[in-house]
Amino acid sequence: MRDTAQTLSDAVKGTGCKQQLDNGGWQILNEDVSLPIAVLNQRALNNNLDWMRRYAHASGVSLAPHGKTTMAPELFHSMVDAGAWAISLATAPQVAAAHQAGIKRILMANQLVGKANMQRVGRMLEQGLEYYCFVDSADNAKALSDYFDGQGQTLNVLLEVGVPGGRCGVRTDEQAMALCDEINSLPGLALRGLAFYEGVIGGADAANKIRQFVQRMRTLALNIYQQKGFAAGTISITGAGSAWYDLVAETLEAASLPAEMQVLIRPGCYLIHDTGIYEDAQAAVMNRSTLACDLGGDLINSLQLWAYVQSIPEPGMAIIGLGKRDVAFDAGLPVPQWFAHPGQQAAQKASASWKVSKIMDQHAMMDFDSDAKLQVGDIVGFSTSHPCLTMDKWKYIAVVDDNLCVHRLIKTEF
Amino acid sequence: MRDTAQTLSDAVKGTGCKQQLDNGGWQILNEDVSLPIAVLNQRALNNNLDWMRRYAHASGVSLAPHGKTTMAPELFHSMVDAGAWAISLATAPQVAAAHQAGIKRILMANQLVGKANMQRVGRMLEQGLEYYCFVDSADNAKALSDYFDGQGQTLNVLLEVGVPGGRCGVRTDEQAMALCDEINSLPGLALRGLAFYEGVIGGADAANKIRQFVQRMRTLALNIYQQKGFAAGTISITGAGSAWYDLVAETLEAASLPAEMQVLIRPGCYLIHDTGIYEDAQAAVMNRSTLACDLGGDLINSLQLWAYVQSIPEPGMAIIGLGKRDVAFDAGLPVPQWFAHPGQQAAQKASASWKVSKIMDQHAMMDFDSDAKLQVGDIVGFSTSHPCLTMDKWKYIAVVDDNLCVHRLIKTEF
Numbered sequence: 088m089r090d091t092a093q094t095l096s097d098a099v100k101g102t103g104c105k106q107q108l109d110n111g112g113w114q115i116l117n118e119d120v121s122l123p124i125a126v127l128n129q130r131a132l133n134n135n136l137d138w139m140r141r142y143a144h145a146s147g148v149s150l151a152p153h154g155k156t157t158m159a160p161e162l163f164h165s166m167v168d169a170g171a172w173a174i175s176l177a178t179a180p181q182v183a184a185a186h187q188a189g190i191k192r193i194l195m196a197n198q199l200v201g202k203a204n205m206q207r208v209g210r211m212l213e214q215g216l217e218y219y220c221f222v223d224s225a226d227n228a229k230a231l232s233d234y235f236d237g238q239g240q241t242l243n244v245l246l247e248v249g250v251p252g253g254r255c256g257v258r259t260d261e262q263a264m265a266l267c268d269e270i271n272s273l274p275g276l277a278l279r280g281l282a283f284y285e286g287v288i289g290g291a292d293a294a295n296k297i298r299q300f301v302q303r304m305r306t307l308a309l310n311i312y313q314q315k316g317f318a319a320g321t322i323s324i325t326g327a328g329s330a331w332y333d334l335v336a337e338t339l340e341a342a343s344l345p346a347e348m349q350v351l352i353r354p355g356c357y358l359i360h361d362t363g364i365y366e367d368a369q370a371a372v373m374n375r376s377t378l379a380c381d382l383g384g385d386l387i388n389s390l391q392l393w394a395y396v397q398s399i400p401e402p403g404m405a406i407i408g409l410g411k412r413d414v415a416f417d418a419g420l421p422v423p424q425w426f427a428h429p430g431q432q433a434a435q436k437a438s439a440s441w442k443v444s445k446i447m448d449q450h451a452m453m454d455f456d457s458d459a460k461l462q463v464g465d466i467v468g469f470s471t472s473h474p475c476l477t478m479d480k481w482k483y484i485a486v487v488d489d490n491l492c493v494h495r496l497i498k499t500e501f
Numbered sequence: 502m503r504d505t506a507q508t509l510s511d512a513v514k515g516t517g518c519k520q521q522l523d524n525g526g527w528q529i530l531n532e533d534v535s536l537p538i539a540v541l542n543q544r545a546l547n548n549n550l551d552w553m554r555r556y557a558h559a560s561g562v563s564l565a566p567h568g569k570t571t572m573a574p575e576l577f578h579s580m581v582d583a584g585a586w587a588i589s590l591a592t593a594p595q596v597a598a599a600h601q602a603g604i605k606r607i608l609m610a611n612q613l614v615g616k617a618n619m620q621r622v623g624r625m626l627e628q629g630l631e632y633y634c635f636v637d638s639a640d641n642a643k644a645l646s647d648y649f650d651g652q653g654q655t656l657n658v659l660l661e662v663g664v665p666g667g668r669c670g671v672r673t674d675e676q677a678m679a680l681c682d683e684i685n686s687l688p689g690l691a692l693r694g695l696a697f698y699e700g701v702i703g704g705a706d707a708a709n710k711i712r713q714f715v716q717r718m719r720t721l722a723l724n725i726y727q728q729k730g731f732a733a734g735t736i737s738i739t740g741a742g743s744a745w746y747d748l749v750a751e752t753l754e755a756a757s758l759p760a761e762m763q764v765l766i767r768p769g770c771y772l773i774h775d776t777g778i779y780e781d782a783q784a785a786v787m788n789r790s791t792l793a794c795d796l797g798g799d800l801i802n803s804l805q806l807w808a809y810v811q812s813i814p815e816p817g818m819a820i821i822g823l824g825k826r827d828v829a830f831d832a833g834l835p836v837p838q839w840f841a842h843p844g845q846q847a848a849q850k851a852s853a854s855w856k857v858s859k860i861m862d863q864h865a866m867m868d869f870d871s872d873a874k875l876q877v878g879d880i881v882g883f884s885t886s887h888p889c890l891t892m893d894k895w896k897y898i899a900v901v902d903d904n905l906c907v908h909r910l911i912k913t914e915f
Binding site: 412 | 535669822
């Protein structure tokens with residue numbers, strides 16, 4: 088909440104709005120748009136792009152931000168323009184959406200499985216897409232090689248290593264070396280690197296466990312390299328979701344790797360950010376990482392939901408026109424941050440005691456201090472936790488300036 | 502699971518599929534489509550339409566099925582064609598989507614709040630839409646009357662009554678009578694009935710509490726009627742989500758109400774159904790209601806998700822390419838029901854011991870008995886709980902026949 092409250096106390100100061108409207112914007116507090124609405128603050132987006140660009144530069148790592156979070160090709164382009172080496176995605180249809188929107192290099196941070204999905208990727212390779220996916224089994228490696236070799240194509244793959252009880256990925260170094268040999272024996276595949284996802288390591292002492300795991304990945308990658316297990320050209324060692332990217336970057340020590348080896352981190356949520364699980368994770372990054380802390384600035388939440396009070400059936404109980412159909416609810420409920428009467432120039436900060444106590448498909452129940460002059464028809468602004476599951480509820484996300492004027496819509500491709 | 506297992510053991514018997522393909526279908530087990538995919542079984546849809554049509558007829562109630570579940574206008578039309586009096590919806594944009602698709606009578610089972618939303622509804626009224634919404638406060642009543650009267654329009658409203666700690670709706674009969682008077686004093690509104698939602702009443706003895714509440718609603722509606730509080734014409738008393746519609750229908754006793762008064766139930770999930778919370782709720786209906794039980798037949802689940810095994814990194818642990826981006830997870834995780842090797846004519850029934858233990862944005866972790874010959878690249882079929890939150894993950898839902906041939910796609914309008 089820290090940064091968002093800051094953002095919006097700026098955002099709603101109410102200057103310049105008339106001017107923006109004259110330029111064709113829609114003013115949320117003036118009810119120019121149908122609510123509920125999901126909006127991204129442009130200044131927060133710019134801030135976050137810049138902060139992560141500086142972080143990657145200072146750390147000597149390359150970025151392949153995970154595009155699944157937003158599935159908004161316009162935002163993919165903004166990340167590429169800010170220096171990202173590639174966009175990460177999770178599925179063949181996601182890759183197709185990004186490719187169609189002009190993204191040229193895509194890391195599918197997942198296995199490519201199934202005839203129709205392979206056909207789809209094959210067609211994109213023909214059209215010039217630079218594409219990489221993860222492989223973690225001989226069965227899948229063989230199926231991929233059979234298909235792509237049969238098409239006269241070579242598929243770039245990264246060998247994925249995982250942790251016991253985790254997600255995908257071979258579990259041991261021995262399995263990794265055997266799969267490396269298997270991949271190199273297949274005509275349709277080129278081994279372009281080593282991949283992992285440390286985000287499934289949790290529990291007490293997660294940071295140390297992650298450091299140890301990533302250290303092991305570094306050693307494994309260097310072993311494969313020394314045994315000439317990778318194809319000629321750029322080799323990527325890639326890990327890191329949005330929570331532990333600093334540990335991954337530090338532990339892989341990009342500066343001391345062979346020249347053709349790059350460290351590629353895949354955080355997906357930094358651009359949108361939140362006031363929940365990723366705000367907490369970023370606070371931990373700032374506590375852990377001197378490099379991150381010394382950069383100056385920080386990520387700030389860009390995503391807000393604005394909705395109406397549609398009923399106040401009991402004192403201190405507001406029913407909001409905002410539900411599971413509109414906003415993530417799986418990692419904390421939306422947090423009321425601001426409120427306004429329609430037509431006001433600026434929103435006021437909500438009391439910290441206001442709280443969403445329950446959410447249904449189309450409604451949220453919000454407790455508020457009944458001394459507040461909140462009325463039916465008032466507009467309440469919320470921040471959220473876990474941006475991915477809010478984004479996928481919207482075909483269009485509005486981009487607002489600091490005065491809550493909507494200037495354009497960004498299309499999502501879920 | 503009862504009915505779904507039955508459905509699919511029929512569905513995958515594997516006859517007729519070649520023929521269907523010749524007619525342009527896509528065979529899921531032959532990997533003609535990209536997985537994961539959400540599909541609706543046509544026979545289950547037909548069964549459910551027919552069963553609820555017969556239930557409503559036998560109970561003497563009218564149907565206004567809640568369209569928010571699917572937001573698929575093609576399915577709205579199928580419900581209207583099966584006799585529904587109206588389609589219920591929750592928001593102005595939902596109403597606009599249905600209106601644009603040709604639905605003529607819509608009950609917005611919610612408050613209409615906000616300038617842009619009122620403008621949107623006003624335009625649809627001009628175009629001939631028959632529209633009703635709920636009102637539960639003098640503030641909202643006044644705002645609506647001001648707007649619609651200003652446009653030279655009259656808005657049809659239903660007075661909503663709720664329960665303490667519940668959702669919208671005035672809490673007491675006195676408040677209801679006062680709001681009734683208020684509505685009748687306003688030039689832009691016509692009071693067309695009484696509305697409630699009993700689904701928020703829970704806890705021990707929910708059935709009896711619901712009976713008492715609905716009985717009170719019946720008495721209240723008759724009081725308003727006797728005091729000539731309703732506008733001339735058809736009067737609707739409306740309640741009932743998908744869990745308690747039998748109690749609502751029985752308790753309101755449609756047959757003994759005045760001739761111009763109809764009972765309108767609003768179940769939304771019967772068409773899709775599930776193998777979770779709504780299967781349980783329907784089993785309770787069948788236990789409670791002699792009328793429902795004597796109808797013959799029952800609702801059956803129509804919704805299935807089909808996805809790939811993308812990794813088996815440990816014995817008995819399959820990582821499935823299906824996640825929170827694809828399927829509801831808020832009322833129970835997806836249930837593995839069937840599996841097949843690609844190219845097989847028919848899927849086999851999964852062991853009851855198979856279980857999704859965890860779900861992430863793009864993956865599900867499934868425990869299975871490692872004796873089963875499940876491989877990477879195999880296809881697993883799942884049923885679900887809470888259809889609403891699966892439907893809103895898909896822009897298109899495929900409709901399949903009993904042989905898992907896709908014959909058409911239904912567009913959703915979330």
